Amino acid sequence: MRIAVNAVPMLQDTPADTGNVITEMLYRLCRLHPDVEFLLITDCPWQPTVILPPNAQHILLKPWTGGRLGQYAWRRWQWRKAIRKYKADRVLCIDEVLPVPVDIPAYLMLTRQTEVLDRASTSKYIRQYTGILLFSVFMREQVNKRFGGLDAKIHELQPGVSETYIPLNWEEREEVKREYADGMEYYISVASIHPDNNIRPLLKAFSMLKKRLRTSMKLVLAGRLTHAGEEIAESLQTYKFRDDVIWVENPEETELARLIAGAYGLVHTAGADGLAVPIYMALRCQVPAVALYAGASPEAGGDAALNAVPDDITDLSEKLGALYKDEMLRSKLLAHITRAESWDEGALQLGRIITT
Known part of the structure; x- marks a missing residue:
């Protein structure tokens, strides 16, 4: 199986600003499914700080032109053509609602940004997705408040924390x-x-x-x-x-x-x-x-x-x-502090949903 991933938002990942949510989830997802090929598609060069798993491949898809027109064309046409070109069996979009081929199962994972839900592209394309993956009841409520009839497509994933975070004496x-x-x-x-x-x-x-x-x-x-x-x-x-x-x-x-x-x-x-x-x-x-x-x-x-x-x-x-x-x-x-899980459980849930 080959899964095309819109990895552009991952380029902005940092520990303090985003919590490295996308990076944590994708790296663990790749390791949990060594038989699946993951195509991480970005619109600009990228040097991962951590070596990609062997079943993950970075694909640089440069915009046809510069500026806002180039970004619009990338999201509206180039991205969808790349899915066809690389013969993807599944699509995973993260924190951005892009158009997807109607005959390929596509999944949308939203992490922290509620403003994504207010974009015109979200209203236009969100119903094309087979499943919507969220990390909180709050985000589920926000999706349902804006777009009726999608609750059956929503899956809630287990939030996690990197194992780097431990108590100090x-x-x-x-x-x-x-x-x-x-x-x-x-x-x-x-x-x-x-x-x-x-x-x-x-x-x-x-x-x-x-x-x-x-x-x-x-x-x-x-x-x-x-x-x-x-x-x-x-x-x-x-x-x-x-x-x-x-x-x-x-x-x-x-x-x-x-x-x-x-x-x-x-x-x-x-x-x-x-x-x-x-x-x-x-x-x-x-x-x-x-x-x-x-x-x-x-x-x-x-x-x-x-x-x-x-x-x-x-x-x-x-x-x-x-x-x-x-x-x-x-x-x-x-x-009252309960055990905070690692990202493994969330990645396991994500893998079950998008590879089935």
Whole structure:
């Protein structure tokens, strides 16, 4: 069997910004099905940071022309022609709803971005897919809210976390705090610097926390700078508590795992996250979370997270303060942490669906 994969979104994978969800799933999928040939199709050159499995082949499909016209042609015609050219038996699209041949079973996997559902191409092509693969009840609700009659096609996959994320002992935590936070306790936010991740409200809530409790607590921001987030980054230069904010822009996975495991708590403020990967990372590291009651965050955190009211900076600040002041509350949250699975189960489910 030969499966054509739209691997363009995988080029944007990073530990902090996307959680490496696509990379984790595809690499494990390939290893679980050594008898299947996977064609990873991209529109630009790509040098994988990890060697591809032997049954995976990268195919560079260059756009016919440059600019927006070239991208439109690639998605509208070139991609579909490539599926025919390489005689694919199945199609897997990830985080982008592209046109697919009607006579070839095609599957759509959506990870974190709900804005994909609002694109014109999604409305036009989503019904062409045999199955829709999601990681949360929230994303299922979003699909059903926008497109009626698709629920029978939806499959929910098990979210996971890389095995790199493990708890640290006391000495290891102290070492991380000395390395990044002058030996002080810190909260960590794992997200790109982008308005959708509510970084500015988080900074305001952190200011309120500092003023109210006069604490030495610090805030670590782990994630890349986006074009839309440039003003947020510039505002950090004049932010009153800028000396207490540590920005780690492009952490490798091992560094990010240490940062999360060394944190007093994780704060997740993305408003419409379809798969709250940072919360799963934190729980696997035995670190409690404060999260907005929005998106897939409540189902990710469960009873091991404090939920803050969306668009309420005061409530977010109070939740951060409650976790900081109350060791019994923190211990209670830690006691509710359940086992966070690796990506193996999700990849196993995905393989069963698309190879049957």
